[in-house]
Amino acid sequence: ALVLVTGANGYIATWVVYNLLHKGFSVRATVRSAEKGKHFAEQTWSKPFVDQGKLEVVVVSDITKDDAFDDAVKGVDAIEHTASPFHFNAVEPQELIGPAVNGTLNILQSALKYGSSVKRVVITGSCASILEILPVPKSFSELDWNEQSIKEVEEQGSKASAASKYRASKILAERAAWEWFEKHKSQIGWDLVVLNPPYVFGPPLHPVASPKDLGTSAADFHNTILVPGSKSNEVLRSQSSSFIDVRDLGEGHARALLKDGIGGERIIISTAPFTWQEWLDVANSLTPSPIPSHPVLAKGAPYGESDQPIHFVVYNTAKAARLLHIGPGEAPEGVTDWYQSKSMKELAREVLE
Ligand code: NDP
Numbered sequence: 143a144l145v146l147v148t149g150a151n152g153y154i155a156t157w158v159v160y161n162l163l164h165k166g167f168s169v170r171a172t173v174r175s176a177e178k179g180k181h182f183a184e185q186t187w188s189k190p191f192v193d194q195g196k197l198e199v200v201v202v203s204d205i206t207k208d209d210a211f212d213d214a215v216k217g218v219d220a221i222e223h224t225a226s227p228f229h230f231n232a233v234e235p236q237e238l239i240g241p242a243v244n245g246t247l248n249i250l251q252s253a254l255k256y257g258s259s260v261k262r263v264v265i266t267g268s269c270a271s272i273l274e275i276l277p278v279p280k281s282f283s284e285l286d287w288n289e290q291s292i293k294e295v296e297e298q299g300s301k302a303s304a305a306s307k308y309r310a311s312k313i314l315a316e317r318a319a320w321e322w323f324e325k326h327k328s329q330i331g332w333d334l335v336v337l338n339p340p341y342v343f344g345p346p347l348h349p350v351a352s353p354k355d356l357g358t359s360a361a362d363f364h365n366t367i368l369v370p371g372s373k374s375n376e377v378l379r380s381q382s383s384s385f386i387d388v389r390d391l392g393e394g395h396a397r398a399l400l401k402d403g404i405g406g407e408r409i410i411i412s413t414a415p416f417t418w419q420e421w422l423d424v425a426n427s428l429t430p431s432p433i434p435s436h437p438v439l440a441k442g443a444p445y446g447e448s449d450q451p452i453h454f455v456v457y458n459t460a461k462a463a464r465l466l467h468i469g470p471g472e473a474p475e476g477v478t479d480w481y482q483s484k485s486m487k488e489l490a491r492e493v494l495e
Pocket of ligand 1: 148149150151152153154155173174178204205224225226227228241266267268269270312338339340341342343357358359360
């Protein structure tokens with residue numbers, strides 16, 4: 143079967159393509175320029191698949207153009223749409239919202255027009271479209287929608303926080319996808335799945351010549367742990383999120399194509415919650431510690447009297463465990479060997495050592 147993967151040269155998508163190819167799929171990969179395509183196709187891991195005719199790279203220079211994906215969808219059996227801007231440098235929210243929403247609607251529209259062989263579309267959503275920042279810890283599920291960021295962006299425009307601009311782009315894109323699907327489902331022969339990962343860490347498969355080539359999340363991880371002072375002690379202690387290993391997420395995207403009966407599902411795909419301080423503790427527990435110097439924070443009671451991290455953003459991962467056999471907890475017996483999620487320690491070791 144042939145799978146179209148958009149934004150294929152990205153941090154996550156590279157692992158998606160890798161997993162699909164290793165499961166026997168053929169892949170048509172979209173990138174924004176011929177130069178990026180050449181680079182993508184000439185990696186040690188990708189070139190053999192190109193040579194065997196299993197991996198084809200096509201250029202879609204502007205995903206916001208109405209007919210952007212018309213040619214790319216022809217003859218494919220499934221689509222994994224990952225292309226979307228992920229950075230915290232936008233001034234106007236629309237810089238992120240435009241490509242996120244229109245890129246999503248355009249791939250769906252092209253699949254409607256020219257995707258007669260398509261059976262499933264998987265969209266890389268985000269926990270950004272689920273979580274809200276609250277004064278108390280909360281376990282979020284697929285029933286939650288992040289209205290907070292949309293409201294902030296509507297009210298504050300370019301003055302909204304960088305995170306809210308990005309989060310708004312993800313929830314608006316996801317909502318647009320479900321609304322589009324509801325409207326057009328009688329005209330199409332495929333179903334829709336949205337995967338919602340939290341912060342994604344782990345080894346990049348795409349070439350990284352310097353830290354600036356890391357994706358936004360991997361760069362944040364790298365800077366936090368290896369650049370002393372890049373986050374205040376307060377942020378290290380109290381900023382809480384959840385993470386998934388990028389390899390598990392690649393695997394999850396492949397499983398989302400292989401599993402029957404999951405059309406219509408939005409699925410949180412997350413390994414575990416963290417505070418940044420915990421990553422420092424883990425890195426410090428490696429021998430030798432890769433941390434240049436965070437000596438004070440790594441000792442004592444950095445979380446306060448209880449000395450326990452408080453996780454404000456926790457996800458209920460039961461659905462991913464049930465449908466994709468990915469994520470901690472609740473994996474039925476017998477499938478634990480499928481489940482590759484790395485512990486913080488293993489992951490830190492692989493990334494930092
Ligand atoms: P990367 O920046 O590494 O990859 C993004 C991909 O999308 C690249 O191929 C990039 O192309 C493409 N892209 C970005 N902006 C545009 C645009 N305006 N028009 C067309 N293509 C564009 O990011 P990630 O791999 O981290 O993210 C991939 C997806 O996963 C995104 O949808 C993101 O929202 C989502 N996600 C990421 C998380 C994370 O922690 N990393 C967490 C949850 C969701 P180019 O290389 O040419 O810029």
